[in-house]
């Protein structure tokens with residue numbers, strides 16, 4: 001189902017620190033069987049780490065910004081993983097995520113709210129949803145991890161479809 005674009009909240013670009021990227025992929029137990037989707041992929045750091053550091057089979061980054069997608073492409077080329085990455089210019093609310101075994105997010109709570117019914121419809125049981133900083137309101141996390149990075153504290157929420165209610 002396509003959700004009208006007027007419902008899309010404004011989500012600014014703020015990159016996830018590398019230490020948090022690693023923790024997100026670690027608690028999701030990303031491995032060689034996984035297809036990882038980052039909705040609002042920015043410069044591609046999460047999808048690139050998923051394939052380069054965690055050996056995911058494939059990773060898909062979705063973003064609306066041409067500039068970010070270009071950066072993601074250049075970064076994937078520089079890490080030698082361009083062939084394992086798919087980059088898509090799309091509104092994440094319109095992206096079919098049924099292929100994902102792991103979905104990563106660093107959006108806003110109201111954007112997560114809009115994604116919840118889509119995830120419940122499209123994602124298979126066992127799919128992990130990992131969100132940096134913003135919870136999935138009303139869902140039961142499997143794990144909440146605090147990551148300290150310098151003087152900053154970050155929260156990472158892990159949900160597993162089928163165990164989230």
Ligand SMILES: C[S@@+](CC[C@H](N)C(=O)[O-])C[C@H]1O[C@@H](n2cnc3c(N)ncnc32)[C@H](O)[C@@H]1O
Pocket residue numbers: 008009010011012013014015016038039040041042043044045046062063064065068090091092093105106107132
């Ligand atoms: C907070 S940044 C997170 C970037 C990256 N996931 C990370 O953690 O480093 C949010 C990203 O979402 C993108 N974005 C915002 N609204 C979007 C939408 N409706 N569809 C696709 N991407 C969107 C922005 O361009 C931005 O790159």
